[in-house]
Amino acid sequence: MKQKQMKGVCLLIAGILFLLLFFSFSGIEKTKLLDTDGRNFEKAEVTNVISGNLSNSGSGKQTVELKLLSGDHKGKIIQATSSQSYLFGAKCKKGMKVIAIINESKGELLASVYSVNRGPMVWLMAAVFVAIVVAVGGRKGISSILSLVFTMLCIFFIFLPMIYKGISPILAAVLVVAFTTVVTMCMVDGITKKSVAAMLGTIIGVVFSGAFALIFGQVTSITGYNVSDIENLVYVGEMTDIKIGELLFAGILIASLGAVMDVGMSIASTLNELKEQNPQMMLKELFQSGMNVGRDMMGTMTNTLILAFTGGSINTLVFIFAYNYEYQQVINMYSVGIEIMQGLSSSLGVIMAVPVTSWIAAFLYSKNQK
Incomplete structure (x- = not known):
């Protein structure tokens, strides 16, 4: 058997084995460790900074206006709080893309800013890495x-x-x-x-x-x-x-x-x-x-x-x-x-x-x- 054929057969077997294992362990019913009913993480854009008391280091609390860009309430403008710290929140500015925590209870929406929306930049840097690896390594x-x-x-x-x-x-x-x-x-x-x-x-x-x-x-x-x-x-x-x-x-x-x-x-x-x-x-x-x-x-x-x-x-x-x-x-x-x-x-x-x-x-x- 030629080398390419052997490689193809090996990868085919590996793919079949992966799928068998995947389906064997998929569909797990996870134990609920935390009650998150009514809570979602959605993409949003800061349309206005209403008030804030940020210190020189950037920590503090802001009240902002957000336009939701995803989820069931996409397009809706709501008010949210942003508690800026080293690990959570964001120093909001008008036009900034953020991730908001939306809590819905009895038709009322409560929102807070979780972080800057860094997802697109993470994927961009990953794409740059892939491009460099392919350019240097070829096949x-x-x-x-x-x-x-x-x-x-x-x-x-x-x-x-x-x-x-x-x-x-x-x-x-x-x-x-x-x-x-x-x-x-x-x-x-x-x-x-x-x-x-x-x-x-x-x-x-x-x-x-x-x-x-x-x-x-x-x-x-x-x-x-x-x-x-x-x-x-x-x-x-x-x-x-x-x-x-x-x-x-x-x-x-x-x-x-x-x-x-x-x-x-x-x-x-x-x-x-x-x-x-x-x-x-x-x-x-x-x-x-x-x-x-x-x-x-x-x-x-x-x-x-x-x-x-x-x-x-x-x-x-x-x-x-x-x-x-x-x-x-x-x-x-x-x-x-x-x-x-x-x-x-x-x-x-x-x-x-x-x-x-x-x-x-x-x-x-x-x-x-x-």
Whole structure:
């Protein structure tokens, strides 16, 4: 069978499997956690600023006039309040597009400004990103975008419904990681020795990452219940079948996937190129070359992951530095321990993907060689 045909068959099977999983976990009747009857978020335009007492920093409260641009009351002009803060509301000006919270009760409308309508700009920036990826990567760039979209669909329409129905988040994460890895590699390179080596190296590397995270949590007494917003999560867990305690570790599996996949494909691709340039290279030589390339990648990729998790906890680091926390206080903080666990686990996944992918690729490329 030709390579294009194999790729097409693989994607067809993946599409059928995705649809089967999608319909298996669709139609979930969600437990009502909050009464939102009569409340809607609608697009609106500020037609007039009636009054306001904003401070120099922009915080305060305004009374504005809005023209609704969506919903059952589209075109209607209503009065609303806008409580400007760092997280909610907006500093309204005439002509500004905003999102309004509309509460309807007994035919009466009560409205408040939720935020600036930033949706169109978010999609515009996403479109710019896609255009740059396609311009630089060509067909490979298109495949990368499609694989990214597929991964996000799997997370939102397979992973989340699975854990909502009570399936272990760790098991669901492993299944989604394996599924998306196979489809991504197939989209980028088809079914080849290179893609198979990258697939297996990625999946095994991510499993190592999850296993290390579980061991780290056990020996340091860190569980999935030591995260921020745990009170809200516990309430969700009590009202649904979601296993809250496993969410932290499932998140680590998903977070490490991108970096591990990058290493897996890079090593498999490098060894494939070496084999094509020098068909006489044996398994041992190919494996050693993969290890040499992988060692160079380990330093940069590990730094990338550690810095990514550090950047995500920069607010905590600022507090630690500004308030001059003591060492014993810092090292025993749950938030610090979780960030260290995430960084080390993801980095270990990258490190373990190097020898695994190198050996699998070297074995496959030299399989028919005496």
